[in-house]
Amino acid sequence: MADFKVVTSDLRKEAKLWRERADKAEPVVQAVRDAYLTAPAFFVGDLTTLAAGIVNAELESGQYEDFRAFMEKVLQGAVTEFNQIDVVLRRIADEYDRTDSANEIDLEKFYGV
Amino acid sequence: MTGSDEMTNLFERGFQGLEDKARECADKFNAAVHHIIDWRFVLGPAMLAIRPGLDTIRDGLEKLFKLIRTAVEHHMPVVSLIWQSFNWIEKVQAPVNGLAYEPAKTYLVNRWEGAAASAYMTRAVAQNEAIGVVATKADGVSKWLMDIAKYNIEYMTELAKMATGFIGALVTAAIESATVIGIPFAVTDLAGAIGALVTQALDNLVGIAKRFAEALSKVRDIMSMMSDGKLPKNQWPQAVTG
Numbered sequence A: 001m002a003d004f005k006v007v008t009s010d011l012r013k014e015a016k017l018w019r020e021r022a023d024k025a026e027p028v029v030q031a032v033r034d035a036y037l038t039a040p041a042f043f044v045g046d047l048t049t050l051a052a053g054i055v056n057a058e059l060e061s062g063q064y065e066d067f068r069a070f071m072e073k074v075l076q077g078a079v080t081e082f083n084q085i086d087v088v089l090r091r092i093a094d095e096y097d098r099t100d101s102a103n104e105i106d107l108e109k110f111y112g113v
Numbered sequence B: 001m002t003g004s005d006e007m008t009n010l011f012e013r014g015f016q017g018l019e020d021k022a023r024e025c026a027d028k029f030n031a032a033v034h035h036i037i038d039w040r041f042v043l044g045p046a047m048l049a050i051r052p053g054l055d056t057i058r059d060g061l062e063k064l065f066k067l068i069r070t071a072v073e074h075h076m077p078v079v080s081l082i083w084q085s086f087n088w089i090e091k092v093q094a095p096v097n098g099l100a101y102e103p104a105k106t107y108l109v110n111r112w113e114g115a116a117a118s119a120y121m122t123r124a125v126a127q128n129e130a131i132g133v134v135a136t137k138a139d140g141v142s143k144w145l146m147d148i149a150k151y152n153i154e155y156m157t158e159l160a161k162m163a164t165g166f167i168g169a170l171v172t173a174a175i176e177s178a179t180v181i182g183i184p185f186a187v188t189d190l191a192g193a194i195g196a197l198v199t200q201a202l203d204n205l206v207g208i209a210k211r212f213a214e215a216l217s218k219v220r221d222i223m224s225m226m227s228d229g230k231l232p233k234n235q236w237p238q239a240v241t242g
Helices: A002-034 A055-098 A109-110 B004-015 B018-038 B046-097 B114-172 B182-219 B219-224
Strands: none
Touching: A002 A055, A002 B046, A055 A109, A055 B114, A055 B182, A055 B219, B004 B018, B004 B046, B004 B114, B018 B046, B018 B114, B018 B182, B046 B114, B046 B182, B114 B182, B114 B219, B182 B219
Protein backbone atom coordinates (compact mmCIF):
# COMPACT_ATOMS: atom_id res chain seq x y z
CA MET A 1 0.00 0.00 0.00
CA ALA A 2 2.65 2.51 -1.02
CA ASP A 3 -0.08 5.01 -2.03
CA PHE A 4 -1.03 5.59 1.56
CA LYS A 5 2.43 6.64 2.58
CA VAL A 6 2.03 9.57 0.21
CA VAL A 7 -1.40 10.33 1.59
CA THR A 8 -0.32 10.38 5.19
CA SER A 9 2.54 12.79 4.52
CA ASP A 10 0.08 15.01 2.65
CA LEU A 11 -2.30 14.76 5.59
CA ARG A 12 0.43 15.88 7.94
CA LYS A 13 1.33 18.78 5.65
CA GLU A 14 -2.33 19.75 5.54
CA ALA A 15 -2.54 19.51 9.33
CA LYS A 16 0.40 21.88 9.62
CA LEU A 17 -1.45 24.46 7.51
CA TRP A 18 -4.33 24.44 10.00
CA ARG A 19 -1.88 24.81 12.87
CA GLU A 20 -0.42 27.85 11.11
CA ARG A 21 -3.91 29.21 10.56
CA ALA A 22 -4.60 28.88 14.29
CA ASP A 23 -1.37 30.76 15.06
CA LYS A 24 -2.31 33.53 12.63
CA ALA A 25 -5.83 33.80 14.05
CA GLU A 26 -4.61 34.36 17.62
CA PRO A 27 -3.45 37.99 17.08
CA VAL A 28 -6.73 38.70 15.28
CA VAL A 29 -8.63 37.64 18.40
CA GLN A 30 -6.42 40.03 20.37
CA ALA A 31 -7.06 42.86 17.88
CA VAL A 32 -10.81 42.38 18.28
CA ARG A 33 -10.38 42.35 22.06
CA ASP A 34 -8.50 45.69 21.78
CA ALA A 35 -11.30 47.17 19.67
CA TYR A 36 -13.33 47.80 22.82
CA LEU A 37 -14.79 51.32 22.84
CA THR A 38 -16.46 53.18 25.68
CA ALA A 39 -19.62 55.25 25.12
CA PRO A 40 -17.73 58.64 25.13
CA ALA A 41 -15.58 57.36 22.24
CA PHE A 42 -18.43 57.73 19.76
CA PHE A 43 -19.03 61.45 19.78
CA VAL A 44 -17.00 64.47 20.75
CA GLY A 45 -20.14 66.57 20.96
CA ASP A 46 -22.40 67.25 23.88
CA LEU A 47 -25.54 65.41 22.84
CA THR A 48 -27.60 66.46 25.84
CA THR A 49 -26.93 70.16 25.21
CA LEU A 50 -27.27 69.98 21.46
CA ALA A 51 -30.23 67.81 20.65
CA ALA A 52 -32.81 66.48 23.01
CA GLY A 53 -34.14 64.11 20.34
CA ILE A 54 -31.06 61.91 20.46
CA VAL A 55 -31.93 59.39 23.11
CA ASN A 56 -30.58 56.18 21.67
CA ALA A 57 -26.91 57.13 21.42
CA GLU A 58 -25.92 55.40 24.65
CA LEU A 59 -27.82 52.25 23.74
CA GLU A 60 -26.52 52.16 20.19
CA SER A 61 -22.90 52.63 21.16
CA GLY A 62 -23.43 49.77 23.62
CA GLN A 63 -24.56 47.57 20.76
CA TYR A 64 -21.17 47.97 19.15
CA GLU A 65 -19.74 46.21 22.18
CA ASP A 66 -22.21 43.35 21.66
CA PHE A 67 -20.98 43.00 18.11
CA ARG A 68 -17.31 43.24 19.12
CA ALA A 69 -17.83 40.54 21.78
CA PHE A 70 -19.59 38.39 19.17
CA MET A 71 -16.67 38.73 16.77
CA GLU A 72 -14.23 37.91 19.54
CA LYS A 73 -16.19 34.77 20.44
CA VAL A 74 -16.47 33.67 16.81
CA LEU A 75 -12.78 34.16 16.12
CA GLN A 76 -11.84 32.42 19.35
CA GLY A 77 -13.96 29.55 18.03
CA ALA A 78 -11.96 29.64 14.80
CA VAL A 79 -8.69 29.21 16.71
CA THR A 80 -10.18 26.22 18.54
CA GLU A 81 -11.47 24.59 15.36
CA PHE A 82 -8.24 25.16 13.43
CA ASN A 83 -6.28 23.47 16.21
CA GLN A 84 -8.77 20.61 16.37
CA ILE A 85 -8.61 20.04 12.61
CA ASP A 86 -4.84 19.88 12.90
CA VAL A 87 -5.14 17.20 15.60
CA VAL A 88 -7.77 15.21 13.70
CA LEU A 89 -5.80 15.17 10.46
CA ARG A 90 -2.71 13.95 12.28
CA ARG A 91 -4.71 11.28 14.11
CA ILE A 92 -6.22 10.11 10.82
CA ALA A 93 -2.73 9.95 9.34
CA ASP A 94 -1.60 7.88 12.31
CA GLU A 95 -4.61 5.60 11.90
CA TYR A 96 -3.83 5.07 8.20
CA ASP A 97 -0.23 4.27 9.04
CA ARG A 98 -1.31 1.86 11.72
CA THR A 99 -3.98 -0.04 9.79
CA ASP A 100 -2.60 0.27 6.30
CA SER A 101 -6.19 0.65 5.15
CA ALA A 102 -8.02 3.52 3.54
CA ASN A 103 -11.59 2.50 4.14
CA GLU A 104 -11.81 1.68 7.79
CA ILE A 105 -11.73 5.20 9.14
CA ASP A 106 -14.46 5.61 11.73
CA LEU A 107 -15.60 9.18 11.06
CA GLU A 108 -17.42 9.58 14.37
CA LYS A 109 -14.27 8.65 16.20
CA PHE A 110 -12.36 11.51 14.61
CA TYR A 111 -14.84 14.29 14.01
CA GLY A 112 -17.33 13.52 16.73
CA VAL A 113 -21.02 13.31 15.96
CA MET B 1 -9.02 56.26 1.67
CA THR B 2 -7.16 58.32 4.22
CA GLY B 3 -4.91 56.59 6.70
CA SER B 4 -5.53 56.57 10.42
CA ASP B 5 -2.82 59.22 10.96
CA GLU B 6 -4.29 61.51 8.37
CA MET B 7 -7.77 61.16 9.81
CA THR B 8 -6.49 61.69 13.36
CA ASN B 9 -4.68 64.84 12.22
CA LEU B 10 -7.87 66.24 10.73
CA PHE B 11 -9.59 65.60 14.02
CA GLU B 12 -6.73 67.06 16.08
CA ARG B 13 -6.76 70.24 14.02
CA GLY B 14 -10.06 71.17 15.66
CA PHE B 15 -8.45 70.93 19.09
CA GLN B 16 -5.41 73.00 18.25
CA GLY B 17 -5.48 76.13 20.38
CA LEU B 18 -9.11 75.49 21.27
CA GLU B 19 -8.56 75.76 25.01
CA ASP B 20 -6.34 78.82 24.50
CA LYS B 21 -9.13 80.43 22.54
CA ALA B 22 -11.57 79.70 25.34
CA ARG B 23 -9.18 81.23 27.87
CA GLU B 24 -8.68 84.28 25.66
CA CYS B 25 -12.46 84.72 25.38
CA ALA B 26 -12.81 84.49 29.16
CA ASP B 27 -9.98 86.99 29.72
CA LYS B 28 -11.46 89.45 27.24
CA PHE B 29 -14.88 89.18 28.83
CA ASN B 30 -13.51 89.60 32.36
CA ALA B 31 -11.52 92.64 31.28
CA ALA B 32 -14.70 94.09 29.78
CA VAL B 33 -16.64 93.48 32.97
CA HIS B 34 -13.89 95.09 35.09
CA HIS B 35 -13.78 98.08 32.80
CA ILE B 36 -17.56 98.50 33.12
CA ILE B 37 -17.43 98.12 36.92
CA ASP B 38 -14.74 100.82 37.10
CA TRP B 39 -17.12 103.21 35.33
CA ARG B 40 -20.35 102.00 36.92
CA PHE B 41 -21.04 105.27 38.80
CA VAL B 42 -20.47 107.36 35.71
CA LEU B 43 -22.54 104.99 33.61
CA GLY B 44 -25.29 105.24 36.20
CA PRO B 45 -28.69 104.43 34.65
CA ALA B 46 -27.01 103.20 31.48
CA MET B 47 -26.04 100.13 33.54
CA LEU B 48 -29.65 99.01 33.27
CA ALA B 49 -29.28 98.78 29.52
CA ILE B 50 -25.86 97.19 29.73
CA ARG B 51 -26.78 94.31 32.06
CA PRO B 52 -28.99 92.27 29.67
CA GLY B 53 -26.33 92.61 27.00
CA LEU B 54 -23.69 91.28 29.37
CA ASP B 55 -25.98 88.39 30.29
CA THR B 56 -26.38 87.44 26.63
CA ILE B 57 -22.62 87.51 26.17
CA ARG B 58 -22.02 85.48 29.34
CA ASP B 59 -24.62 82.87 28.31
CA GLY B 60 -23.01 82.55 24.90
CA LEU B 61 -19.57 82.12 26.42
CA GLU B 62 -20.83 79.53 28.90
CA LYS B 63 -22.36 77.53 26.05
CA LEU B 64 -19.06 77.65 24.16
CA PHE B 65 -17.08 76.61 27.25
CA LYS B 66 -19.41 73.73 27.96
CA LEU B 67 -19.12 72.42 24.42
CA ILE B 68 -15.33 72.74 24.57
CA ARG B 69 -15.18 70.96 27.93
CA THR B 70 -17.17 67.99 26.61
CA ALA B 71 -15.06 67.88 23.47
CA VAL B 72 -11.84 67.85 25.50
CA GLU B 73 -13.19 65.08 27.72
CA HIS B 74 -14.08 62.97 24.68
CA HIS B 75 -10.95 63.88 22.74
CA MET B 76 -8.82 60.78 23.38
CA PRO B 77 -11.70 58.26 23.36
CA VAL B 78 -12.73 59.52 19.91
CA VAL B 79 -9.13 59.23 18.71
CA SER B 80 -9.26 55.59 19.77
CA LEU B 81 -12.45 55.17 17.74
CA ILE B 82 -10.63 56.48 14.68
CA TRP B 83 -7.79 54.01 15.25
CA GLN B 84 -10.17 51.12 15.78
CA SER B 85 -12.03 51.90 12.57
CA PHE B 86 -8.74 51.26 10.76
CA ASN B 87 -7.79 48.29 12.93
CA TRP B 88 -10.90 46.40 11.85
CA ILE B 89 -9.46 46.55 8.33
CA GLU B 90 -5.75 46.26 9.01
CA LYS B 91 -5.67 43.91 11.97
CA VAL B 92 -8.86 41.93 11.44
CA GLN B 93 -10.18 41.87 7.89
CA ALA B 94 -6.83 41.57 6.09
CA PRO B 95 -5.36 38.80 8.30
CA VAL B 96 -8.68 36.92 8.32
CA ASN B 97 -8.72 36.93 4.54
CA GLY B 98 -5.20 35.55 4.76
CA LEU B 99 -6.58 32.49 6.56
CA ALA B 100 -8.55 31.38 3.51
CA TYR B 101 -8.18 27.74 2.60
CA GLU B 102 -6.04 27.14 -0.45
CA PRO B 103 -6.44 23.62 -1.76
CA ALA B 104 -3.42 24.05 -4.03
CA LYS B 105 -1.09 24.28 -1.04
CA THR B 106 -0.97 20.49 -0.72
CA TYR B 107 -1.79 17.58 -2.97
CA LEU B 108 -4.20 16.18 -0.46
CA VAL B 109 -7.31 16.59 -2.65
CA ASN B 110 -5.60 14.65 -5.41
CA ARG B 111 -4.38 11.85 -3.21
CA TRP B 112 -7.11 11.29 -0.68
CA GLU B 113 -10.46 9.78 -1.50
CA GLY B 114 -13.36 8.16 0.23
CA ALA B 115 -15.69 8.98 3.09
CA ALA B 116 -13.03 10.44 5.37
CA ALA B 117 -11.71 12.64 2.60
CA SER B 118 -15.13 14.03 1.67
CA ALA B 119 -15.97 14.55 5.33
CA TYR B 120 -12.82 16.60 5.58
CA MET B 121 -13.53 18.63 2.45
CA THR B 122 -17.04 19.46 3.64
CA ARG B 123 -15.55 20.79 6.86
CA ALA B 124 -12.79 22.68 5.13
CA VAL B 125 -15.34 24.40 2.88
CA ALA B 126 -17.48 25.40 5.88
CA GLN B 127 -14.40 26.84 7.60
CA ASN B 128 -13.55 28.74 4.47
CA GLU B 129 -17.01 30.22 4.15
CA ALA B 130 -16.88 31.33 7.79
CA ILE B 131 -13.53 33.01 7.10
CA GLY B 132 -15.14 34.89 4.23
CA VAL B 133 -18.15 36.13 6.17
CA VAL B 134 -16.10 37.19 9.19
CA ALA B 135 -13.82 39.26 6.93
CA THR B 136 -16.89 40.93 5.40
CA LYS B 137 -18.27 41.73 8.84
CA ALA B 138 -14.98 43.31 9.89
CA ASP B 139 -15.19 45.49 6.80
CA GLY B 140 -18.79 46.44 7.64
CA VAL B 141 -18.05 47.56 11.18
CA SER B 142 -14.99 49.50 9.99
CA LYS B 143 -17.11 51.46 7.50
CA TRP B 144 -19.65 52.21 10.19
CA LEU B 145 -17.00 53.50 12.61
CA MET B 146 -15.39 55.57 9.86
CA ASP B 147 -18.69 57.27 9.10
CA ILE B 148 -18.99 58.14 12.78
CA ALA B 149 -15.39 59.40 12.84
CA LYS B 150 -16.17 61.66 9.87
CA TYR B 151 -18.95 63.45 11.77
CA ASN B 152 -16.64 63.91 14.75
CA ILE B 153 -14.15 65.67 12.50
CA GLU B 154 -16.90 67.86 11.04
CA TYR B 155 -18.07 68.70 14.52
CA MET B 156 -14.61 69.74 15.71
CA THR B 157 -14.11 71.91 12.64
CA GLU B 158 -17.37 73.70 13.43
CA LEU B 159 -16.61 74.06 17.13
CA ALA B 160 -13.20 75.57 16.34
CA LYS B 161 -14.92 77.99 13.97
CA MET B 162 -17.36 78.95 16.72
CA ALA B 163 -14.50 79.70 19.16
CA THR B 164 -12.67 81.76 16.54
CA GLY B 165 -15.87 83.69 15.83
CA PHE B 166 -16.26 84.51 19.52
CA ILE B 167 -12.71 85.86 19.78
CA GLY B 168 -13.25 87.93 16.67
CA ALA B 169 -16.40 89.47 18.10
CA LEU B 170 -14.77 90.22 21.48
CA VAL B 171 -11.76 91.81 19.81
CA THR B 172 -13.93 93.91 17.49
CA ALA B 173 -16.10 95.17 20.35
CA ALA B 174 -13.04 95.98 22.52
CA ILE B 175 -15.26 96.86 25.47
CA GLU B 176 -12.23 96.79 27.78
CA SER B 177 -10.86 99.93 26.10
CA ALA B 178 -14.12 101.64 25.14
CA THR B 179 -14.81 105.17 26.33
CA VAL B 180 -17.53 105.61 28.87
CA ILE B 181 -19.78 106.93 26.13
CA GLY B 182 -18.89 104.01 23.89
CA ILE B 183 -19.45 101.24 26.46
CA PRO B 184 -23.25 100.84 26.11
CA PHE B 185 -23.00 100.71 22.31
CA ALA B 186 -20.09 98.26 22.40
CA VAL B 187 -22.00 95.96 24.75
CA THR B 188 -25.13 96.03 22.62
CA ASP B 189 -23.15 95.36 19.44
CA LEU B 190 -21.23 92.51 21.05
CA ALA B 191 -24.37 90.95 22.52
CA GLY B 192 -25.91 91.03 19.05
CA ALA B 193 -22.84 89.52 17.44
CA ILE B 194 -22.48 86.77 20.08
CA GLY B 195 -26.18 86.00 19.90
CA ALA B 196 -25.99 85.58 16.15
CA LEU B 197 -22.84 83.44 16.42
CA VAL B 198 -24.42 81.16 19.01
CA THR B 199 -27.56 80.69 16.93
CA GLN B 200 -25.59 79.94 13.79
CA ALA B 201 -22.98 77.68 15.43
CA LEU B 202 -25.52 75.72 17.44
CA ASP B 203 -27.61 75.28 14.34
CA ASN B 204 -24.63 73.80 12.52
CA LEU B 205 -23.53 71.67 15.48
CA VAL B 206 -27.03 70.30 16.01
CA GLY B 207 -27.15 69.45 12.30
CA ILE B 208 -23.90 67.52 12.58
CA ALA B 209 -25.06 65.84 15.79
CA LYS B 210 -28.22 64.70 14.02
CA ARG B 211 -26.26 63.29 11.08
CA PHE B 212 -23.96 61.60 13.59
CA ALA B 213 -26.98 60.08 15.36
CA GLU B 214 -28.27 58.81 12.04
CA ALA B 215 -24.90 57.21 11.24
CA LEU B 216 -24.79 55.72 14.74
CA SER B 217 -28.27 54.26 14.38
CA LYS B 218 -27.00 52.21 11.44
CA VAL B 219 -25.68 49.98 14.23
CA ARG B 220 -28.79 47.98 13.34
CA ASP B 221 -26.99 46.78 10.23
CA ILE B 222 -24.08 45.73 12.43
CA MET B 223 -26.42 43.91 14.80
CA SER B 224 -28.01 42.03 11.92
CA MET B 225 -24.54 40.78 10.99
CA MET B 226 -24.57 38.81 14.22
CA SER B 227 -26.72 36.13 12.66
CA ASP B 228 -25.41 34.41 9.59
CA GLY B 229 -26.06 31.04 8.00
CA LYS B 230 -22.33 30.55 7.60
CA LEU B 231 -21.95 30.85 11.37
CA PRO B 232 -24.43 28.27 12.68
CA LYS B 233 -25.84 29.05 16.15
CA ASN B 234 -23.95 32.36 15.96
CA GLN B 235 -20.72 30.48 16.37
CA TRP B 236 -17.75 29.50 14.31
CA PRO B 237 -18.73 26.31 12.40
CA GLN B 238 -17.63 23.26 14.28
CA ALA B 239 -15.48 20.92 12.23
CA VAL B 240 -14.73 18.73 15.19
CA THR B 241 -17.27 18.27 17.94
CA GLY B 242 -16.05 19.01 21.44
